[in-house]
Amino acid sequence: MAETRKFPHHLIREIFEQPDALRRAIEPRISLAEGRVQLDEIHISREELRALRRINIVASGTSRHAGMTGQYMMQELAGVPVDVDYASEFEYRNPVIGRGELSIFITQSGETADTTASQREARQKGSRTIAISNVEGSTIAREADGFIYTHAGPEISIASTKAFTAQMACLFLFALYLGEIKEKVSKALAQSYIGELLALPKKTETILAASDQVEKLAELYYRVDDFMFLGRAIHYPIAMDGALKLKEVSYIHAEGYPTGEAKHGPNALIDFRLPLVMIATCDRNDAGSVVRYDQNVSNMEGFKKQGATLIALATEGDTIVPQLANHTIFIPAAPELLSPILEIVPLQLFAYYVAAKRGLDVDHPRNLVKAVTLE
Numbered sequence: 174m175a176e177t178r179k180f181p182h183h184l185i186r187e188i189f190e191q192p193d194a195l196r197r198a199i200e201p202r203i204s205l206a207e208g209r210v211q212l213d214e215i216h217i218s219r220e221e222l223r224a225l226r227r228i229n230i231v232a233s234g235t236s237r238h239a240g241m242t243g244q245y246m247m248q249e250l251a252g253v254p255v256d257v258d259y260a261s262e263f264e265y266r267n268p269v270i271g272r273g274e275l276s277i278f279i280t281q282s283g284e285t286a287d288t289t290a291s292q293r294e295a296r297q298k299g300s301r302t303i304a305i306s307n308v309e310g311s312t313i314a315r316e317a318d319g320f321i322y323t324h325a326g327p328e329i330s331i332a333s334t335k336a337f338t339a340q341m342a343c344l345f346l347f348a349l350y351l352g353e354i355k356e357k358v359s360k361a362l363a364q365s366y367i368g369e370l371l372a373l374p375k376k377t378e379t380i381l382a383a384s385d386q387v388e389k390l391a392e393l394y395y396r397v398d399d400f401m402f403l404g405r406a407i408h409y410p411i412a413m414d415g416a417l418k419l420k421e422v423s424y425i426h427a428e429g430y431p432t433g434e435a436k437h438g439p440n441a442l443i444d445f446r447l448p449l450v451m452i453a454t455c456d457r458n459d460a461g462s463v464v465r466y467d468q469n470v471s472n473m474e475g476f477k478k479q480g481a482t483l484i485a486l487a488t489e490g491d492t493i494v495p496q497l498a499n500h501t502i503f504i505p506a507a508p509e510l511l512s513p514i515l516e517i518v519p520l521q522l523f524a525y526y527v528a529a530k531r532g533l534d535v536d537h538p539r540n541l542v543k544a545v546t547l548e
């Protein structure tokens with residue numbers, strides 16, 4: 174589909190290239206024969222990884238949102254505590270890090286000054302470092318102990334889409350790799366997750382095939398000037414990135430918030446004039462996900478009582494969320510730790526169609542650059 178369709182902008186083409194970008198990020202790192210992940214480029218021994226006490230993830234913008242999903246993946250699969258930081262904060266807060274720790278720097282361009290400077294700081298303090306980048310031979314990769322390239326292909330549009338989903342896939346691959354080394358992930362669980370990883374590109378194609386539904390939604394809402402995006406746990410970073418995409422390309426004020434935090438302040442903003450985009454998917458095979466889903470449903474009931482307009486992301490087959498939402502976009506079922514890779518796709522499409530309907534230059538938003546190489 175990506176090859177044959179003519180696209181009016183780089184942004185929409187790159188959104189449609191995501192199934193192939195995910196295949197390039199995932200497939201070369203799966204050993205089907207051994208049923209395990211292989212990451213040859215990280216150049217850190219299994220012994221050192223097994224002894225890891227803590228992981229720091231450092232990035233900017235959309236790449237930091239990928240890092241936030243990586244935090245949940247690594248804590249869940251490898252049982253390692255993970256901190257996530259803005260690169261622009263990390264380098265100025267004299268971080269307490271050192272030996273026995275790993276710092277992961279995520280940067281599509283591999284040249285973001287805040288991020289490369291942060292890596293130098295971490296190395297000076299004795300931390301081992303891994304770079305996740307989309308540009309081979311970039312500064313971040315050259316100065317790291319090891320690297321995981323996203324292989325998403327050149328990303329031209331300033332708003333990051335295919336690099337983002339590929340970054341999350343690479344973070345999951347690393348989390349699974351580390352979980353197996355730390356013997357936290359059984360062979361059976363690893364096999365199951367490998368099957369789910371390999372199924373992601375097709376599921377992404379399913380979402381893209383329904384892009385006209387998102388375009389219709391954008392037609393209803395492109396004149397609105399404020400949005401709030403809500404997500405719980407690993408879905409919160411996706412709410413953040415959905416809001417950032419909309420801000421970046423359509424200049425609409427949008428903020429991402431943890432769903433459970435709305436009652437501590439933001440609720441005062443919520444009425445029919447402020448559409449809520451809420452991630453309310455559910456992995457029925459994961460008890461934690463079901464609990465979070467139930468909490469989301471009761472939050473939605475509360476928002477409806479406040480007269481809110483709800484645009485919900487729900488898992489295919491769900492019959493409860495669509496009854497509460499004004500509009501529902503369905504996502505194919507997937508394990509909760511992998512669902513963020515699917516959930517961001519309709520939000521990318523929404524931001525694109527809204528911006529295009531506003532007649533904006535979606536590939537070159539005002540005041541933004543693709544890589545901020547000066548601090």
Ligand code: BG6
Nearest residue numbers: 233234235236280281282285333
């Ligand atoms: C910003 C871009 O300048 O830099 C964002 O507009 C991007 O899209 C951020 O997420 C970080 O860039 P990089 O290359 O470090 O991932």
